[in-house]
Amino acid sequence: MDRKYNDLIGEILESSGEKDNFNLEGKGKPLPKGYVQRDVFQNFQKIAKDAGYLPSWLKLQKEISTLLEKAKTDKDIKRINKKVKEYNTLCPLPMQKMLVSMDGIEKARRIWG
Template sequence: MEKENFNKPSNDLIGDILRNYEKTGGMDNLKGQGKPLPDEYFSGDIFQHFQKIAKDAGYKPHWLKLQHAIRDELKDIAQKYVDGQKDGLQFRVTKVNEKIIEYNKSCPPPMQKGVVRLETIDVSSQMW
């Protein structure tokens, strides 16, 4: 058995991906390469730094994308309900409630919301 394979960690998938990416030249022209890191990266909370970098890069968490999708869907359902186009709306409300349950599993606890009913769709759409 080779010495390299003997000491290799068994589940370092990300490390393997990064090493392969580096071998193919993917790390050659990175933005900021060779420049020192700002001092703020070494002070404070690492998670806050990650959030700032992710936000600057345009990253949106899954729960935030779901929140926007639910809001848009509820507004559309509420408009159709007010206009009297009630065919198929109960099915759409059921599908939105499935998204709300998924949203509640992934969002911060203070942001969780209850499921909606067709009879109160107008109020629910304003809450989202």
């Protein structure tokens, strides 16, 4: 084997006869200025956002907001707080939120809404 690494995608394309059968827009041209001005993570964020990707903690944030609007009992609050704890483990540190109580539910609705 003359390769120094496993090129799984290349092998799949090669076996299907599609290895060099790409006519991509911009092939052989310099990358756009905006692309090289951002780091790899920023480029990933832009591509993911453009593709409609939503991080799991943002999905959870929307779910918690919906649950807060419907909450009426202590059982509902316990369920919400379980979700808040999960949210706090997934989200960036500055985005973490306090647990909810029945007394502070209106404030929580404003914060999460």
